[in-house]
Amino acid sequence: MQTNRRDFLKQAALAFASSVLAGSLPRSLLAAPAEGMDGLVWHKAPCRFCGTGCGVMVGVKDGRVVAVQGDLENPVNRGLLCVKGYHAGVALYGKDRLTTPLLRKNGKLEPVSWDEAIEAIAREILARPATFGFYGSGQWTVIEGFTVMKFMKGGLGNNHVDPNARLCMASAVVGMTTTYGVDEPSGCYDDFDLADTIILWGNNPAEMHPVLWSRIIDRRAKGQKVEVIDLGTRRTRSTEEADHYIAFTPQGDLAIANGICHLLIKSGKYDKDWVTKHCNFRKGGDAEGEAMTFEEYAKWLETYTPEFVQKVAGVRPAQLQLLADRFADPKRKIVSLWCMGMNQHTRGTWINNLVYNVHFLSGKFAKPGSTAFSLTGQPSACGTCREVGTLGHALPGGRIVANEQHRKECEELWNLPAGRINPKPGHHAVSLFEALQKGEMTGCWVQVTNPAQSMPNLTGLTSKLRERFLVVSDVYPTATTDQATVVLPSAMWVEKNGIFGNSERRTQQWFKMIEPPGQARDDVWQVIAVARKLFELGHPGMKNKDGEFLFTYKDASGKPIELWKWEVFKQTNADQLLYAEYQPFTLMKKYSLAPYDELVKTRGLRWPVVKDQATGVWRETPRRFVEGEDPFVEPGRGVDFYWGKLKDHKALVWARPYEAPPEVPDNKYPFWLCTGRVLEHWHTGTMTRRVPQLHRAMPRAFVELNPEDAARLNISTGDRVKITSRRGELTLPAWINGRSIPNRGSVFVPFFAEESLINLVTLEAHCPLSKEPDYKKCAVSIAKV
């Protein structure tokens, strides 16, 4: 049975009246839209932007979003939003929304009907199915990602699906899977409320995860003591709240983490009990490695003396000792936070492993207030890319294509003939665009992202897209729609049903609140419509085991719902249908997502969500692997890494060495270049720049220099500065002592501005394990022009 909002309200009202629920569900938790002044209706949704996953209340009047407020009932943000969240509704209303499908004819994009666009795409895929890829994003809803996975891996039979999340948290994923055998963090935001010390590893939450930052820093206003130690290559807004700023040389983080472990073991102040109970030791650079003993590990660490760390990381011995002392203090609760600084790193997997090492050796893990927490950039990088597994090598629910059993399970759950799923992993993001550049891949469908602006080394990776069959689903014209063969106008955020999964494993659902503009339609519908056309054209992969269309869902009377027809799709909650299909995929790896109806009722639930047999209540899991919280922990273990690589319920401490970055400053290119976001803008700015308040606050890109470097080069704020690397160049106005101050010898440029593409300059070198590129360091020269 399907539920739309109105039905749900009716059911909710009935359920509330029944005595079973009345005792357990306060009315305010039902998340029912509330009607207020003059026809204004408020609905719950997660914010459209970052991985924090704040709850918003969206005010809708006369079919339009007119206001957005923080959701007081949402435990993530408790009513607060950052400036992007408040203005998420404004981002829907840029005058240049794409409202009709466009097809390139004689070199020009021209309006066409949906039928023509869908047919053109289907015919192209039919002609070259093996070399057609799909490139998506962590801004896909869970169901959008799942639909594409079924279409590509279950239908087309090639695995060339990868998301922009590859550029964002692939290193975090491989870090977790190599450390404790399964993706996603153990801790949760509640730990931020309890920690005595917060350590930022190349992280700037004041701008990137603002509401989480407030959650931490505003504790001080309540009289609580929170120490912040900022390890960085740039003094940021976060540094302003820090008790200690420890500047380090790019890539030096590897040495710092090993240096802390070395000091902990040398002084004997590591948590022997925790380590013995919960850890194995492993050496080697790859994902497999070899066993080693604790003694061998301790010996291996002896390289990482404070003097060595000072040499390669530029950190003073006293600073390293300060960090070691914090971890050695048995009473102190510590949370480490990181995001792109550690992930966009040519040794991203290693540095993720090493920070877990520090927390394991000190026993500061899986305890209230102590955890190592990898923040995610995008609103559903966790929910969609990682849990649904929209990656070249992955299948839904923590499975991989290379594993026969996993393929078999997916084929069964999708009702596909045996052997349908291709065992060969597909391209990862960088290699997908390399293959498109070379012509090895002939076409690609891009949804919810803008690779012609966000890929590294743009000249080398995206300059030939116009020659391929590029389909782009988006809401505004972008650098990527400029390259497209077909442009499909999409519904955005609350113009469609959706589900996002945030950084702390919280799955949040929302209902469609307004109609998309013009002929814009849901991405899920677009994929199903193309699949249907392929089915009609006779593509064998678009059939399930019974010869029915791949996306066959039936109504209560057993009649197939013709989802490929827009009129039918519009009347149907496809999210609910597809989620019912997806949810069983999540059980194998114990992700165990909540049923749809529970998501509807709540402000999201942190998985695993398991029904309490005694009370019938669905219980979320704040901390994973912790007895008493995680239902899958074996009683008596306390902490149970039940997916541990060696199947002995333990995690791995990895001996990963320091390694110099692939490109370091030299005489010709003497500066480090780091790139990133700013508070006001989301990614490539296609949405946030259309919000007047955000654009006015941050209208253009800039280059930040260290004041000493600037003085030496006679550069002051507003001067034109040319940045040149081995790959490209860009001229920008300088900003000295502005938003942030890069360490001496480094410069910073944000990537949101399409008229100032810093990715012409960046390097495509990537972590060999996670395939995530390093946007945070390459060598450039700086000249005032």
Next chain:
Amino acid sequence: MAGLASLLLAADSPITTRSTVQVYTQPRSFAQPIRPDVLGTNITADRAFLGAPPVMPHTFAGDRDGRYCLECHARETRIEKRQQAIAPVPHAEFSQCQQCHVNGSDKTVGLFRASDFLGLDFPGKGTRAHPLAPPSIPHKTFMRDNCLSCHGPTGKQRIATPHPWRSQCQQCHVPDASKNYDRPLPWEELKGEL
């Protein structure tokens, strides 16, 4: 040339030196002139819709450190000291001001692309039981703990209270539950019968 000179003056001159480094405002586009009239501090605050955080209406010292904001906006006592009307912050429990209040001082910046957004308008007057009764509060009260932030002498004349010396506003003006959709009242949480 005049444009460039004013750029260097306005954008480069340190406004305050509270921390060890000098603080500058954001870089303008190349040699874009700055209109002197947008540099004052008495420009009306601007917001996208009712409930949106107002943008900062004046240039401000130090993009990096939000604590500067509270130097002036922390308490009402500042109003007398400075001999100038400065809106006190209505939600003192939040310290990261610049997460929500971004710089909106440069009105010379045009739009990136035109927008069709129509924001929720101001709520109009609260209801009164009879002509002499105090009106109810016609909007949400979350994050609006200090009524005088908006209704005091620093706010818009149109909504200024005629009796700013009476500080216990909510003794007489009560929130209207229908406008406070997301702050559930205890009886809405009531489980079962009384």
